[in-house]
Amino acid sequence: MLSFIGRNIIQKIVTLFFVSVISFLIIHLAPGKPTQVDPMNPRFTPELVEKFKKEFHLDKPLYKQYLIFYKDLLTGETVSWKDNQPVLEKIWERFLNSLPLFIVGTLLTWTLSFPVGIHSAIYRGGIYDRSATFFSYLLISIPGFFFAYILIAFVVTRLHVPVIGMETFGLGNRFWLNMVMDRLWHLLLPSILGATGGIAILSRYVRGQMLEVEGEDYVRTARAKGLPPEQVHYKHALRNALLPFVTMFGLILPGLIGGSVIIESIFSWPGMGRMAYEAILARDYPVILTVNFLSAALVLAGTFVSDILYLIVDPRIRL
Amino acid sequence: MNKIKNIPDAPLAPKVSRFTESCRLFKNNRLSILGFITFIIFFFIAVTGLFLTSGNNPVFDPARIRLHEKLRPPMSRPNPGTLKTSEIPPFGIYFMGTDELGRDLFARMLQGAWVSLTVGFVAVGISVIVGIFMGGIAGYFGQKHIRFDQIIITCILFSGGALLFMGARHSGVKLLIIGHACLFFFIIFKVVWRKKAMPGWIRILRKNAISIDTLIMRIVDIMLCFPGFFLILTVIALLPASIYNIMIVIGLTSWMGTTRFVRADFLSLREQDFVTAARALGVSNFRIIFRHMMPNAITPVLISATIGVATAILTEAGLSFLGFGVPPPHATWGNILSNGKNYIFDAPWLTFIPGTAILTVVLSFNLFGEGLREILNPKLRDRY
Numbered sequence: 149m150l151s152f153i154g155r156n157i158i159q160k161i162v163t164l165f166f167v168s169v170i171s172f173l174i175i176h177l178a179p180g181k182p183t184q185v186d187p188m189n190p191r192f193t194p195e196l197v198e199k200f201k202k203e204f205h206l207d208k209p210l211y212k213q214y215l216i217f218y219k220d221l222l223t224g225e226t227v228s229w230k231d232n233q234p235v236l237e238k239i240w241e242r243f244l245n246s247l248p249l250f251i252v253g254t255l256l257t258w259t260l261s262f263p264v265g266i267h268s269a270i271y272r273g274g275i276y277d278r279s280a281t282f283f284s285y286l287l288i289s290i291p292g293f294f295f296a297y298i299l300i301a302f303v304v305t306r307l308h309v310p311v312i313g314m315e316t317f318g319l320g321n322r323f324w325l326n327m328v329m330d331r332l333w334h335l336l337l338p339s340i341l342g343a344t345g346g347i348a349i350l351s352r353y354v355r356g357q358m359l360e361v362e363g364e365d366y367v368r369t370a371r372a373k374g375l376p377p378e379q380v381h382y383k384h385a386l387r388n389a390l391l392p393f394v395t396m397f398g399l400i401l402p403g404l405i406g407g408s409v410i411i412e413s414i415f416s417w418p419g420m421g422r423m424a425y426e427a428i429l430a431r432d433y434p435v436i437l438t439v440n441f442l443s444a445a446l447v448l449a450g451t452f453v454s455d456i457l458y459l460i461v462d463p464r465i466r467l
Numbered sequence: 468m469n470k471i472k473n474i475p476d477a478p479l480a481p482k483v484s485r486f487t488e489s490c491r492l493f494k495n496n497r498l499s500i501l502g503f504i505t506f507i508i509f510f511f512i513a514v515t516g517l518f519l520t521s522g523n524n525p526v527f528d529p530a531r532i533r534l535h536e537k538l539r540p541p542m543s544r545p546n547p548g549t550l551k552t553s554e555i556p557p558f559g560i561y562f563m564g565t566d567e568l569g570r571d572l573f574a575r576m577l578q579g580a581w582v583s584l585t586v587g588f589v590a591v592g593i594s595v596i597v598g599i600f601m602g603g604i605a606g607y608f609g610q611k612h613i614r615f616d617q618i619i620i621t622c623i624l625f626s627g628g629a630l631l632f633m634g635a636r637h638s639g640v641k642l643l644i645i646g647h648a649c650l651f652f653f654i655i656f657k658v659v660w661r662k663k664a665m666p667g668w669i670r671i672l673r674k675n676a677i678s679i680d681t682l683i684m685r686i687v688d689i690m691l692c693f694p695g696f697f698l699i700l701t702v703i704a705l706l707p708a709s710i711y712n713i714m715i716v717i718g719l720t721s722w723m724g725t726t727r728f729v730r731a732d733f734l735s736l737r738e739q740d741f742v743t744a745a746r747a748l749g750v751s752n753f754r755i756i757f758r759h760m761m762p763n764a765i766t767p768v769l770i771s772a773t774i775g776v777a778t779a780i781l782t783e784a785g786l787s788f789l790g791f792g793v794p795p796p797h798a799t800w801g802n803i804l805s806n807g808k809n810y811i812f813d814a815p816w817l818t819f820i821p822g823t824a825i826l827t828v829v830l831s832f833n834l835f836g837e838g839l840r841e842i843l844n845p846k847l848r849d850r851y
Contacts, residue, residue, distance in 0.1 A: 159685075162685075163685065163688050163689055163692060164692075166685075166689050167689055167692045167693070170689065171693070174701070174702060174705075175701070175705070177629075178702070178705035178706060179705065179706065179707065278498075281498065282498060285498075285830055285833050285834055285837070286826075286830060288833055289777065289781075289826055289829035289830035289832075289833050290822075290826050290829075291781055291784045291785065291788075291801075291804070291822065291825050291826065291829075292785070293784075293785070293788045293804075293805075293808070294804060294818070294822035294825065294826065297808055297811055297818055297822075298822075301811055301812070301815075305812075352837075402694070405694075409696065409697065409700060409789065410785055410788060410789065413789065421697075424697060425700070425789065428700060428701055428704045429704065431705075436701060439694075439697070440693065440694070440697070440698075440701075443692075443693075443694045443697070444692040444693065444694075447691070447692045447694075448692060
């Protein structure tokens, strides 16, 4: 067990190292230079460009830049090229903005998809199952921004509630309940949008797992010996079908830092995704690389957690 | 021989081939039939759209600007007073209205259908080819090992090439020369030391470092670490805007699933008797992989490719929405939609027509793909 964990961690660190190298190379070998972002700006004289290059080590060879960048990152000293703010602080600030979206979205996904999936598996082929199937494909297939605009148009014209941004601007010192309601309204649409894809996919997956288990011999045995259907479904089948989902808890982790670029830009939500998008537009390499590095680290941490969970949950796996 | 024939009919399983059985199941799955039909219709629309909107004098001109006629609702008639005869759309009607520059939305949608189709298919084609190649190598040659000296030489040659490409001529050429020298050195030494014992340091270099399977699967792990859409967005934003870059980037960031499928299938297939028989007959590795093993492993790949096309179309639309999509002369459904969103209250058809079109096509691909998956998964068939 310990040796498994140790080997796993070493492997993950090596992977992370290669990810850092590759993302660094992708960014720095792509055509165009960060110094050319704003060539029309008259204040951007050649001397200034030189100074800029020197300041951010752009005149050094690539491997030195790599070492300097990751040394700065690991000691927490990286600064954004755009505004000289420490990158980690910036990300932390945006992360706190994205966090409510992530929490509400995840809660919606996990609480809604299980009942839907289990129900449609139990009544396979029925009208409920067929309509749930169709709707989940509909939700998977709809372009997120199109759906967002439909929802916005509906909410704004019918319910007359402002939904863009994190809160209504200039609300002032209203009663606290109003403020809370305002926040909730602004939170609702983006989190629903963030959750739709997840609900659709996860409920399909739950249904598939459940169906697979319902076809097993021990479920047939349970049914044959005359157990009530509830007991067969929820005690014999569901417990075994749940196994893969325990491990999926680990896979939620990467969502923490992703934040949806598209949804956050539609709703002018000052979260991680939008910051990353702005960084891409401004060629703010430190921010792009840090976001990339952190999300890769979270993906690896997530798979690690799910491996461990699998070990704990499934008694058939012994190392 | 005769004796066997004379045995009275033994109870045989009903003779149904896999294909007919699958067809029967497919017919029962109404949603996936619907998806399949929609896909066929979409394909024909895209092809006719290509013919009707391209060329010097297209029937439906997607680029014709009529500033007097902007934001006309669907099924409205053009105003003949302000237009020249060449500017009047065919049949004298705007089937889907006009956009903010007075361009015929119907013509633009026709043109966009072909672009969306090619983006989807080329991107998935690239990802399937890369995926099959990597998965095939990992599954078939997986047990072979790569030696330290091979890794070192490859690294030297690659970094030499990269330096040369970046413009550092001197160090690049030096590295390339060193790499080739090493290569030469090792080939010669292999011949020299065939009989004698090798010195210790060379023996260390010739140790097995890593198996090919591990190497490829680690590459897959690395690729899976990148946040998908964000990586695509970064690369597209840094590269010059072009439809080919989008296809290539989407393709090169989505091959990992295919690789895993193919590898898993190959690992079990390579132990089977027909592969051993083919190898005993002296069939070449290439032919074994592509003629004998691939047809047995292609089904899950095709299913995931069907769904991959849908994902690629959605990704392209998302990129267009953020302003990094296919650049302007081409109309795609994604960029029609992202232009149209500015007029969502004044001209809702500019948002809803392309949006619904994308939705329908992606939905049809997803339904068809999932239907196939369900049919071909024996565990999900009815058992009682």
